[in-house]
Amino acid sequence: MGFSKGVFLIVYLLLVFFKPSLSNFSLSSKELSEVPINFLKSAKKSEVFDWMVGIRRKLHENPELGYEEFETSKLIREELDKMGISYKYPVAVTGVVGSIGSGKPPFVAIRADMDALPLQEKVEWAHKSKNPGKMHACGHDAHVAMLLGAARILQENRELLKGTVLLVFQPAEEGGGGAKKMIDAGALENVEAIFGLHAASHLPLAEVASRSGPLLAGSGFFEAVISGKGGHAAIPQHSIDPILAASNVIVSLQHLVSREADPLDSQVVTVAKFQGGGAFNVIPDSVTIGGTFRAFLKESLIQLKQRIEEVIMGQAAVQRCNATVNFFSKEKPLFPPTVNDKDLHKLFQKVAGDVFGTDGVKDMQPVMGSEDFAFFQEVIPGYFFFLGMKDDTMKQIPSPHSPYFRINEDALPYGAAMHASLVVRYLLESQTETPMGTGDFHDEL
Structure with missing residues (x-):
């Protein structure tokens, strides 16, 4: 072994064993x-x-x-x-x-x-x-x-x-x-x-x-169309009122957080959109509601999504209305x-x-x-x-x-x-x- 190779080997071993940062x-x-x-x-x-x-x-x-x-x-x-x-x-x-x-x-x-x-x-x-x-x-x-x-x-x-x-x-x-x-x-x-x-x-x-x-919650979006039967506001018995059905849906959605969620598991359900009707004396055929839901646990987020759909469909049915729910899974996927x-x-x-x-x-x-x-x-x-x-x-x-x-x-x-x-x-x-x-x-x- 030559001198230079011997020196190199010593340096090599030092680097291996001491591993300087x-x-x-x-x-x-x-x-x-x-x-x-x-x-x-x-x-x-x-x-x-x-x-x-x-x-x-x-x-x-x-x-x-x-x-x-x-x-x-x-x-x-x-x-x-x-x-x-x-x-x-x-x-x-x-x-x-x-x-x-x-x-x-x-x-x-x-x-x-x-x-x-x-x-x-x-x-x-x-x-x-x-x-x-x-x-x-x-x-x-x-x-x-x-x-x-x-x-x-x-x-x-x-x-x-x-x-x-x-x-x-x-x-x-x-x-x-x-x-x-x-x-x-x-x-x-x-x-x-x-x-x-x-x-x-x-x-x-x-x-x-x-x-x-x-740091920040996971979130999702939803939109629902609640359909009934329009008619004159003076004779509601001849109509199926989707505004009343939507109102019951909104109130019931708030119970998902207040009565179904663990108080220590922070969750939010907010309806921020309500569209339907255009006259003071006409019951519309349908209304559209929409909003967001949020939670810090992914499991809670998935549970909220399931219950939101169940509540909307169920409450609409109670009022003799039909409902469709869209969670925008392609356009607006659930944010973790x-x-x-x-x-x-x-x-x-x-x-x-x-x-x-x-x-x-x-x-x-x-x-x-x-x-x-x-x-x-x-x-x-x-x-x-x-x-x-x-x-x-x-x-x-x-x-x-x-x-x-x-x-x-x-x-x-x-x-x-x-x-x-x-x-x-x-x-x-x-x-x-x-x-x-x-x-x-x-x-x-």
Whole structure:
């Protein structure tokens, strides 16, 4: 054995037995904690901030509903092209999946939803929606801008990526199950973890909130047509009144939560739609009701669905009416509960603490809202959090899905920095140590 081979063998054995951590080898703990701070500084630079704001406003002016986000995805692809980031398109009709890094494992993803809501905007400002009856009333325009901001930061710091980051621009979050279609299209193939965020106009700027475990409820939608026999309101005995039947249905549906559900198992059934009739003195032939049901346990969600159908059919029959029930299983699949991975929660706390300080990282209680990000979490570990965007200049803060909804654009750098920091930290900490001498190397002893 020659001297050089003997030295190499010693080094090889040391590496095998001591297995130094790649993240420690690459960056010290101090340097690691400075990455999010540096990313935030980059995102706050006027050049980057103004660019993100410009993207967000373009999207706000041109909102598109689920699976119709053709111009939205075109803008995204144009920006990725400018940054030299490769991507796949179309994925799930209008979705885009970008890729930054080595192109090799480990793979980690960050996601933004792209779709708007069928609302007429009532906020008067220079960038009001130009598409009648459509509005970005949930902050998805900001989500896209922040993910593009993260892409820019990551592309400029590619040397920190010990693996591959996928940028998931997802269609149809608002009830369309876009996440499920992205999965079915193979968007998460080989991905080990995924992160997502949502704008929160009620949280102060420079704060984030989340929790380990159940965060948001699972949900479903239903619509029922209750049919009777129309007639003159003055002689109801000659009619079969579907309005009366529907009223009894609505009252009975509330008993599913108050009298059938475990009080410790949070559930909601809400009828938010009631359509039928058009005159004060005419009993209509039919009415349509619809709404949503929610629960934190998937079993409870399935049970609610079954009982909703039984109650509607049964109560309609009591009033001599017929009923049909639609749960939109194809257009609006049941959303599973959003459950955050406990290990990713620890990672989130470390990264968010570096970005916002410990006082800016809040634990939150579970909320009955739902998110189709949960579809991702059914197949791989995922983590979802809320980013504070409160505008202190506003006396009243409109809720999401309101025609008066607004966001604070000063929050965009924070979202971009969080996205970028989470995946960099994940890749550094998830590296598997490969001892020197493995792979294609061959030594003759």
